[in-house]
Amino acid sequence: MSAHSDHTDVRQEVVEFARRMVRDRLVVGTAGNLSLRATEDLVAVTPSGMDYETMTADDVVLVDLDGTVVDGARRPTSELPLHLLCHRRHGARAVVHTHSTAAVALSLLCDEVPLVHYQTAMFGGPVAVAEYAPFGTDALADAVSAALGGEGTERSAAVMRHHGTLVHAPTLGSAYDGARQLEWMCDVWLRASAVGRPALLDRGQVDEIVVRMADYGQR
Ligand SMILES: [Zn+2]
Secondary structure (H helix, E strand, C coil): CCHHHCCHHHHHHHHHHHHHHHHCCCCCCCCCEEEEEEECCEEEECECCCCCCCCCHHHCEEEECCCCEEECCCCECCCHHHHHHHHHHCCCCEEEEECCHHHHHHHCCCCECCCCCHHHHHHCCCCEEECCCCCCCHHHHHHHHHHHCCCCCCCCEEEECCCEEEEEECCHHHHHHHHHHHHHHHHHHHHHHHHCCCCCCCHHHHHHHHHHHHHHHHC
16 A cells, blocks of 8 residues: 555554553453544454554554455454444444443343433433354344444444443544443442442433434534
């Protein structure tokens, strides 16, 4: 590829957010992964099993939407099918996949993230827990896609049972913020549940905020 089309800026952004994931304890070690659309049909993804602290922009792999490596010497993340399905089917521009503690703990107890806070509206409504499937499989990608929902019920986040979370957004910054907000909400529920039976918002109260957030965004 020419020097102008190797998308160094996009790759560097992936490196920086991968490092933040470790620092913010959204992952442990080399777990978790990220992807960011470089063009309409090119996606920058984290490499498989690399230490994020020593990883450089050159280690970030560019793939097309079918998963063919277009540029980069490393093997792409083992969760490539999961990322690409989000880009193809759910219109993702940026995807953050974490193994964060509170979300995984909650995934063992719930089928949906309980409505403890209005912030769940940022994902379009209640966030579902996807059924377990082995990492890196098409079955896992399909389970997460089902949890994200379809037309009319589309969400931008899912919790993955026995595994972690997935959040997508128009930018890597907003997907990352979503991953932190989701982890925080799961943590709030776990803390409240440890003491008693938490009061929850009802669907109508969350839907009201979804509408307000959409309205706010258009101004
Ligand atoms: Zn994972």
